[in-house]
Amino acid sequence: SQTIHQWPATLVQPVGSPLSLECTVEGTSNPNLYWYRQAAGRGLQLLFYSVGIGQISSEVPQNLSASRPQDRQFILSSKKLLLSDSGFYLCAWSRSQYQPQHFGDGTRLSIL
């Protein structure tokens, strides 16, 4: 069966510091990978998606970037965090474009 791992579960960072969140998927090959952000009182918002190694598409302009160095690894990064980057970050995978997306347990990011 397929599993998805995200770490860390919680993170507290000062404004202006860098960020690296990692997500890995097991039990499948060449998955589509996604990064979402869930803000309080708002629906999940797609930030980035990837259909293959090195292929990244951005949905919204922002202070964040994403990379996919390996088939089943997806990384969310920032060079300098802003207060507005606080939120619950979720990684997801799917077999193909219109198949269900399956989520990890997320990272709660607080910016001080």
Added chain:
Amino acid sequence: EDQVTQSPEALRLQEGESSSLNCSYTVSGLRGLFWYRQDPGKGPEFLFTLYSAGEEKEKERLKATLTKKESFLHITAPKPEDSATYLCAVQGGSGGSNYKLTFGKGTLLTVNP
């Protein structure tokens, strides 16, 4: 732009008291409507996909239905362990990003024993 509206925002039921959650949507070329369950501090857990009007899916006490404008999640004889936030999402197939799920804000369901 795709839009999803869920109602009610919160629902409190007694154990065994059946009810329905609503998801109204507008989307360009529906490719799928998805229901998820989310527990506090966790990621959404996939429940159902519906692809066309008239389709129904069932899982234990849950049944999802779909029309051209809305979807319902029916909960029959709920138990306290059904307490969670239920999320609805749509994926369109024409215009804009075809990879994005557009989510509603969810319905917080509480089932009291």
